[in-house]
Amino acid sequence: MSIEVRNLNYIYNEGTVFEKQGLRNINLTIEDGEFIGIIGHTGSGKSTLIQHFNGLNKPSSGTVLYNGDDIYKKGFSKKQLRSKVGLVFQYPEYQLFETTVLNDVKFGPKNIGLSEEDIDNNARDALEMAGIPKEMYNVSPLELSGGEKRRVAIAGVLAMKPKFLILDEPTAGLDPGGKNEILSLIDNLHKKDGVTIVLVSHSMEDVAKYATRLVVMNDGEIFISGTPGEVFKKYRELEKIGLSAPQTVYFLKELKNLGYDVNTDIITPDEAVREIVKKIHVKRI
Amino acid sequence: MIKSENLVYEYKRNISDNKEDRIRVLDGLNIDIEDGQFISIVGHNGSGKSTLARHLNALLMPTGGTLWVNGMDTSDENNTLSIRQNTGMVFQNPDNQIVASVVEEDVAFALENIGVPTDDIWRRVEKSLATVGMIKYREDAPNHLSGGQKQRIAIAGILAMKPRCIVLDESTAMLDPGGRKEVIDAVRELNSKEHINIILITHYMEETIYSDRIFVMNRGRIVMDGPPEHIFSDISMLKKYNLEAPQAVYIADRLRKEGFVINKPVLSMDDLVSVFADYKIGVGNVDRGKKS
Amino acid sequence: MLRDITIGQYYPTGSIIHKLDPRVKLAGTFLFIISIFTFENFLGYVVSLIYLGTVIFISGVPLKYILKGVKPIIFLIVFTAAIHLFFTSGDDVLWKFYALKITFTGLKKAAFMVIRLLFLITGSSIMTYTTTPNRLTEGIEKSFGPLKKLHIPVHEFALMMSLALRFIPILMEEADKIIKAQSSRGADFEEGNIFKKISVVVSILIPLLVSAMERARDLALAMDARCYHGGEGRTKMKPLRYTEKDYISYCIIFVYMVSSVAIGRFI
Numbered sequence: 001m002s003i004e005v006r007n008l009n010y011i012y013n014e015g016t017v018f019e020k021q022g023l024r025n026i027n028l029t030i031e032d033g034e035f036i037g038i039i040g041h042t043g044s045g046k047s048t049l050i051q052h053f054n055g056l057n058k059p060s061s062g063t064v065l066y067n068g069d070d071i072y073k074k075g076f077s078k079k080q081l082r083s084k085v086g087l088v089f090q091y092p093e094y095q096l097f098e099t100t101v102l103n104d105v106k107f108g109p110k111n112i113g114l115s116e117e118d119i120d121n122n123a124r125d126a127l128e129m130a131g132i133p134k135e136m137y138n139v140s141p142l143e144l145s146g147g148e149k150r151r152v153a154i155a156g157v158l159a160m161k162p163k164f165l166i167l168d169e170p171t172a173g174l175d176p177g178g179k180n181e182i183l184s185l186i187d188n189l190h191k192k193d194g195v196t197i198v199l200v201s202h203s204m205e206d207v208a209k210y211a212t213r214l215v216v217m218n219d220g221e222i223f224i225s226g227t228p229g230e231v232f233k234k235y236r237e238l239e240k241i242g243l244s245a246p247q248t249v250y251f252l253k254e255l256k257n258l259g260y261d262v263n264t265d266i267i268t269p270d271e272a273v274r275e276i277v278k279k280i281h282v283k284r285i
Numbered sequence: 286m287i288k289s290e291n292l293v294y295e296y297k298r299n300i301s302d303n304k305e306d307r308i309r310v311l312d313g314l315n316i317d318i319e320d321g322q323f324i325s326i327v328g329h330n331g332s333g334k335s336t337l338a339r340h341l342n343a344l345l346m347p348t349g350g351t352l353w354v355n356g357m358d359t360s361d362e363n364n365t366l367s368i369r370q371n372t373g374m375v376f377q378n379p380d381n382q383i384v385a386s387v388v389e390e391d392v393a394f395a396l397e398n399i400g401v402p403t404d405d406i407w408r409r410v411e412k413s414l415a416t417v418g419m420i421k422y423r424e425d426a427p428n429h430l431s432g433g434q435k436q437r438i439a440i441a442g443i444l445a446m447k448p449r450c451i452v453l454d455e456s457t458a459m460l461d462p463g464g465r466k467e468v469i470d471a472v473r474e475l476n477s478k479e480h481i482n483i484i485l486i487t488h489y490m491e492e493t494i495y496s497d498r499i500f501v502m503n504r505g506r507i508v509m510d511g512p513p514e515h516i517f518s519d520i521s522m523l524k525k526y527n528l529e530a531p532q533a534v535y536i537a538d539r540l541r542k543e544g545f546v547i548n549k550p551v552l553s554m555d556d557l558v559s560v561f562a563d564y565k566i567g568v569g570n571v572d573r574g575k576k577s
Numbered sequence: 578m579l580r581d582i583t584i585g586q587y588y589p590t591g592s593i594i595h596k597l598d599p600r601v602k603l604a605g606t607f608l609f610i611i612s613i614f615t616f617e618n619f620l621g622y623v624v625s626l627i628y629l630g631t632v633i634f635i636s637g638v639p640l641k642y643i644l645k646g647v648k649p650i651i652f653l654i655v656f657t658a659a660i661h662l663f664f665t666s667g668d669d670v671l672w673k674f675y676a677l678k679i680t681f682t683g684l685k686k687a688a689f690m691v692i693r694l695l696f697l698i699t700g701s702s703i704m705t706y707t708t709t710p711n712r713l714t715e716g717i718e719k720s721f722g723p724l725k726k727l728h729i730p731v732h733e734f735a736l737m738m739s740l741a742l743r744f745i746p747i748l749m750e751e752a753d754k755i756i757k758a759q760s761s762r763g764a765d766f767e768e769g770n771i772f773k774k775i776s777v778v779v780s781i782l783i784p785l786l787v788s789a790m791e792r793a794r795d796l797a798l799a800m801d802a803r804c805y806h807g808g809e810g811r812t813k814m815k816p817l818r819y820t821e822k823d824y825i826s827y828c829i830i831f832v833y834m835v836s837s838v839a840i841g842r843f844i
Contacts, residue, residue, distance in 0.1 A: 041461060041463055042431060042432070042461045042464070043431075054761060056757050056760060056761065082763055089757070092758065094787070095755055095762075095780075095784050097779065097783035097787075107762055107780065108762040111762060111763030111764055142787070145330060146330055157761070160762070172458075172459065173458045173459055175488045176527065202462055242463055247532050247533065247554050251533075251536070251554045254554075258558070259565065269532050272536060273540060280564075282545065282546075282564050285544050285546060339798075344798060366804055373803075374799075374802040376795060376798065378792075381791075381799065382795065382796065382799035384743070384796070384799070385743070386739070390711070390814060390815070393814035395803035395804050397811050398806065400811060403813060403815075403816060406812065406813075406814045410814065428747070446804070
């Protein structure tokens, strides 16, 4: 299974005075089982790009293939596509509208026409995965805390059992506890349930920790892509477009400059600690 | 100067038709903040941070105890307007606090409210926009600005009132890293150059390392209070309150547990690098061979 | 899709019309509309057309933009014209088909109606194209200021209007986003029976309402925090002050009123 973006261009307000190029010549293939991190500053085209993955935006030229099929071809069911390619918007808690948590999560599976039994099972599974306790199933979503609302909204997409899950800054505005709950939920989906993940994030630390591949966007184009190690090695280029590498990368680079023989490909704090313990021999107590 | 004695805030919630529940959000706070300080307040959601912030400019009144801002009791309604001039507030969502459709008119809003003469308004608006580096956007529509720029406009709107204190209630939560830096840089400068008291409420621990003092809040109480090097010396306590330490602090803590001698406070990666530089010149450095 | 709706579009050209005091433009537009409903012959409309055309020309707003404002109400114009055309009684019948008949009086009335509606729309759109919503609100607040003595909350109404204008684009964007989010959850705006369609509409309206209320609450807090306490004792950064060109404009408006009504009614 795969999502393939081919020569995609997207122009906002095409044919009006407000015309503006949103995306320029994007080529990208998302393979089964990947965990892709998309980074780039605000306005670089990240959100516009991911809204093409499930056919919400229509490209000005180029196309998107799902398992080799053109999703913009006549007769291609967008509804089925959207159940396979789940998209979680930024601040998704603002889409909750039903009277109870459980009913809200059922909205997606209902729309794609599942049987009553499947709808119920899917919804309950999704809520369990999202770590929502059973006693909350019948309360109004408006009564939940910010972090809980966010997880219910994610469950609303998971209930369609997507093979691909795309999340647009899912941890924005949460406290550290809420943020970690969401990230470990995503990590579990990837590792245990084999869901392919596309995570749009501003946090270099988060994508360094989880992603298997990074796509860096700038001004509507793919600026660099590759494994996190490869991308963060080019930190000078990232700085040119207003981004940076995780702090750990700079730290190890400084240690190397001091004359310590450490591996500078390391990008997460835990690996850095292991590397220092292994390579730097000073008196310890 | 901000001082409180046994500050309590409670509200009633209806559980059923005739049963009420009292929720205690602030549970006997005693704070004492001197002028010109940079204070950070951290704590997980629901710990009472925002409720405390809203007391500081009399948006909420205590249900028990007393809070004085600049010597004025906040529960006396005659003081409300003076307190709000004295202590400005920047909120979380940049869009929802901009009133006017032109940047300079938004900055003027508070001045119009307190009846400043027109000529003075122009002077003060100009000066505050220049201070936050937004003067060239004065005639723009706020809708076209970035999140960080919108928050700087909000800061300018407060600055125009010539306040002694600015409270930022999670004002960086919805911004990208660039926007966060803009806002933090702006308030750090106001603190150091104009000696304006800054009270920064945030989830990003990295933003708090420059503060004079950090308050950690939990269940409506201040459970830790001290300079950053004190707060971040005990990661296990932070974990208990559902908080994280900045990455450099985390790495230093792990290394200490591995037996590394780190005697000076570590808050940033620069501090951590200097620890290893010290090893090179022999401070605390004896090659330990391969044992342990 | 919702962004196509344009309310109070402003078209900056920096012309003298743009720089006039909003009160002058409000009065001018109001009197112009009164004038076109008093005429009894076509000559009056010729005077109006010359006047309107000159104003449009000076404003520098392209005619294309002004005519765009007419588009949404074409149906209304045709409908009103048809009613007048077919249902006016009179002896001067030109054409008859069962109950339907066209009279010369009807034809004249229909033509008057079409012209009136066209002038009404173009006349008021030239005001909104040359005045920012905020200036317009200020103009309204100041013009209706005397009503404050009757305890009518003029300042509050004006503030509400300007806040609504500021939040319209934000809420439109939000609506767009919610529609996309619900589409991602399989919501379908075309297919399905009436119950499904209602549930889809609810799935958009409720979140929009919740978010609008939240914004309103935030905004009220932010205004309180910045010392807002009603219109009393308020000063203005940009108070409205008449200048020479405004007085001259008032004279021109007066001359137009007298001449057009004289020509339109009594010749």
